[in-house]
Amino acid sequence: MPVDDADAGARRSSGDQSARTPQPSESINRFAFDSFGEGDIEREQVERVTPGIELERQAERTRSTHEREEVLPRLLDCSGVLQDACAAIVDDSFNRCFQEAVEEPWNFNFYLFPLWWLGWLIRHGILFPLRLAFILSASAAFTVSFFFSHYVTPREWGWERKCVELYAAAFVVSWTGVIRYHGPKPSRGGQRGGVVYVSNHTSMIDYLVLTQVSPFAVIQQKHRGWVGLLQRTAMNAIDCIEFNRTDIQDRHKVTERLKQHVADKSRLPLLIFPEGTCVNNKYCVMFKRGAFDLGVDVVPVAIKYNSLFVDAFWNSRRQSFSRHLCKLMSSWAVVADVWYMEPQRQREDETSIEFAERVRTMICKRAGLKAVPWDGMLKYYRPSPRECESRRKAFASTLMNGLK
Amino acid sequence: MGLTASSLNLTQYDIEDVQQHCDGKFTSREIQALYARFRSLDKRHKGFLTEDELMAIPELAISPLAPRIVQMFQNQNFKDFVKMLSALSPRASRDDRLRFMFQCHDVDRDGEIARSDLETMTRHLVGSSVSEEDFNALIHRAFEDLRAMRAERADAREGSARGVAFDEFRRALSAVDRTLPTVRVPVDDDA
Numbered sequence: 330m331p332v333d334d335a336d337a338g339a340r341r342s343s344g345d346q347s348a349r350t351p352q353p354s355e356s357i358n359r360f361a362f363d364s365f366g367e368g369d370i371e372r373e374q375v376e377r378v379t380p381g382i383e384l385e386r387q388a389e390r391t392r393s394t395h396e397r398e399e400v401l402p403r404l405l406d407c408s409g410v411l412q413d414a415c416a417a418i419v420d421d422s423f424n425r426c427f428q429e430a431v432e433e434p435w436n437f438n439f440y441l442f443p444l445w446w447l448g449w450l451i452r453h454g455i456l457f458p459l460r461l462a463f464i465l466s467a468s469a470a471f472t473v474s475f476f477f478s479h480y481v482t483p484r485e486w487g488w489e490r491k492c493v494e495l496y497a498a499a500f501v502v503s504w505t506g507v508i509r510y511h512g513p514k515p516s517r518g519g520q521r522g523g524v525v526y527v528s529n530h531t532s533m534i535d536y537l538v539l540t541q542v543s544p545f546a547v548i549q550q551k552h553r554g555w556v557g558l559l560q561r562t563a564m565n566a567i568d569c570i571e572f573n574r575t576d577i578q579d580r581h582k583v584t585e586r587l588k589q590h591v592a593d594k595s596r597l598p599l600l601i602f603p604e605g606t607c608v609n610n611k612y613c614v615m616f617k618r619g620a621f622d623l624g625v626d627v628v629p630v631a632i633k634y635n636s637l638f639v640d641a642f643w644n645s646r647r648q649s650f651s652r653h654l655c656k657l658m659s660s661w662a663v664v665a666d667v668w669y670m671e672p673q674r675q676r677e678d679e680t681s682i683e684f685a686e687r688v689r690t691m692i693c694k695r696a697g698l699k700a701v702p703w704d705g706m707l708k709y710y711r712p713s714p715r716e717c718e719s720r721r722k723a724f725a726s727t728l729m730n731g732l733k
Numbered sequence: 734m735g736l737t738a739s740s741l742n743l744t745q746y747d748i749e750d751v752q753q754h755c756d757g758k759f760t761s762r763e764i765q766a767l768y769a770r771f772r773s774l775d776k777r778h779k780g781f782l783t784e785d786e787l788m789a790i791p792e793l794a795i796s797p798l799a800p801r802i803v804q805m806f807q808n809q810n811f812k813d814f815v816k817m818l819s820a821l822s823p824r825a826s827r828d829d830r831l832r833f834m835f836q837c838h839d840v841d842r843d844g845e846i847a848r849s850d851l852e853t854m855t856r857h858l859v860g861s862s863v864s865e866e867d868f869n870a871l872i873h874r875a876f877e878d879l880r881a882m883r884a885e886r887a888d889a890r891e892g893s894a895r896g897v898a899f900d901e902f903r904r905a906l907s908a909v910d911r912t913l914p915t916v917r918v919p920v921d922d923d924a
Contacts, residue, residue: 384912400871401878402905404855405838405846405897407798408830412914414802415821417792419770419916424790717795721860724797728859728871 381413382720389727403728410720425701426612429647430640448661457659460503464658467499475563489566490544490597496563498541500534504657508538512669515543515598515628523594524672527620528630529692530602531610532643533650534657535632538665545600546590548583548619550574556650568596574605584619591625600630603685609642610634613698616685626672629688631696635664668695743768754812755819758829763822763918764815771811781808798857801837821916828903830913835902845896851875878905 388409436445471492478488501508515526526545528535533556536547546568552560560571570586572579590599603616610633621627634641639660643653657663670691675684693700743751748761759767772778774786787803788794796802806817819825820833836842840850852872863871879897882904897905 381914384914387912399878399905400874401876401882401897404851404858404871404875405834405902405905407837407854407858408834408912408914410796410798410858411802411821411834411837412916414793414796414798415818415914415916417790417796418787418802418806419767419818420919421790421792423792424773714795717797717799718860718862721797721858722862725859725862729863729867 379413380416381409381411383409384412385409385723400728410724422614422701426608426614427644428609429642429644430609430636432640452659452661456505456661457655460505460658464499464503464654467496467503471496471499471563475566479562479566489563493563493567494540494544497537497544500537500654501541501663504534504654504660505662506538507662507664508541508667509665510542510667510669514669515545523591524598524626524628525591525620525623526598526600526628526630527603527616527688527692528600528632529610529613529696529698530604530607531632531634532607532641532653534641534643534654534663535602536600538632538667539600539630544597546570546597547600548572548587548602552650554649554651587619587623591623603689607643607645609640610636611698613689613693613696613700615701616689618681618685621675621681621685621688624675626674627684627688628672629670629691629695631666631668631670631692631698633666633696633698635666637664638662641665666696670695751812751815755816755822758819758822758824759815759918760920762920766918766920767815767818768811771814781810782814783807797860798837798854801840801854801857804840805837818916821914823915823917827913830915831903831906832899834906834913835899838897838902843896845898846902847896848872848876850896 436442601620820829
């Protein structure tokens with residue numbers, strides 16, 4: 330099922346890149362916005378503009394005014410590279426946003442130790458099998474009822490949606506979800522479509538948590554295995570849009586389908602996770618613009634998981650979704666708060682980037698997350714050695730120009 | 734004195750100690766944040782960072798200067814780690830920053846940037862994108878510039894000192910009038 334990314338529409342006009350003046354104090358800020366518009370669809374490899382690269386470019390601009398250039402200062406001046414390297418030592422986006430919390434067992438003294446083991450046995454020996462049996466039978470029931478509603482009952486009855494909703498609820502029950510919902514829940518009957526829900530993203534279970542209240546259509550990364558099967562059948566039947574993160578053609582199609590979807594009021598409200606990737610629920614990475622370019626109201630949804638029993642972060646690169654679910658099912662409970670917030674509309678004096686940033690700030694404040702100026706895509710497009718090579722090339726070419 | 738790897742938290746005394754060690758370039762909250770960072774990088778709580786642990790930071794690993802930076806920061810205890818970084822703190826002077834850069838260039842740590850130091854660093858910085866002749870020409874030109882600079886000041890140094898000394902380094906970079914690297918320590922509210 331779920332859920333990723335809607336940066337499809339994000340396209341940065343290269344014009345505003347050079348429009349701003351490179352004040353040093355502003356360079357951090359600019360970096361934020363640069364990495365923001367990452368969804369430059371035409372280029373697959375995303376260019377990151379780090380503060381260090383910014384320093385180098387700035388130097389290059391001032392340099393061109395000089396007449397004669399010495400080689401020595403250029404060779405000795407590596408401040409741009411140093412800037413980035415040392416900043417990474419102090420703090421790096423990867424460790425911040427995508428690192429799982431290390432589970433520290435609380436069995437560190439003699440009277441806690443037996444208790445901890447007792448708890449462990451109950452969770453793995455009793456709760457887990459029960460829950461597994463429950464979710465497997467729920468899956469069987471879902472399969473039967475979904476195919477019935479899909480092939481027999483007319484679409485207008487909305488039984489498919491109901492099935493998906495109940496199935497999501499079954500999942501939440503399977504990890505004893507204790508979810509508190511705050512704020513007005515999305516209405517079921519009346520207003521559909523014409524509005525976009527955006528939320529921070531911790532795991533694919535976000536979708537389940539939200540859908541058990543009212544079904545959503547969602548933009549999702551294609552998955553394989555049983556998740557992929559669900560996506561191709563059930564999720565497609567309720568108008569979810571799936572795409573492949575790395576396929577540029579797909580991204581174009583998504584933009585179109587997004588527009589069609591919000592224009593059609595009979596469809597389910599659209600849910601978008603503009604971070605485009607799962608973040609560990611302590612931080613919030615930059616939002617992609619896609620959801621904010623549609624010209625419709627945006628309802629911010631903030632989801633905060635309580636890490637008391639289990640860390641709900643799904644590290645998709647280390648863990649399959651099944652394993653992630655097993656982890657959740659063998660914990661005591663999944664405790665979360667969900668806030669539905671006031672619908673927001675883009676102000677007239679606001680660009681879609683600023684609008685996205687404003688919504689992000691709202692979500693971060695509500696859920697107690699820390700907003701960081703990093704791009705979630707870095708999780709997939711790991712800073713590659715190519716980036717290092719291109720940097721060396723840039724450095725070399727300015728040097729060689731100096732030689733001539 | 735609790736600055737061994739085993740201590741979970743810094744005491745007020747430790748913090749003051751570290752602060753003194755880095756001439757007050759970091760606030761106590763910054764030092765706490767740095768300590769948390771240090772501990773999270775130091776996977777087995779040995780009290781220092783190894784090459785592998787530093788190279789595990791993706792954004793550092795892709796830096797052209799990664800090998801040199803890692804060399805500078807590896808196997809340092811927390812106090813020296815902070816001292817090293819303090820040269821780049823927002824409170825550090827231009828000279829502090831320049832000295833850090835100088836240290837970075839001075840690969841063999843003999844107090845001057847000899848030809849071999851410059852060659853090593855330039856190799857890191859340009860990689861394989863420059864041909865051998867061009868590379869040699871670059872180094873040659875750099876030392877010509879150095880000679881010209883010395884002639885200008887009419888303080889031709891003795892034959893023994895062949896490399897770039899720190900005051901020459903500072904002079905060479907005096908024309909580079911721009912922001913030098915600065916490292917901001919993110920201070921968490923929950924730190």
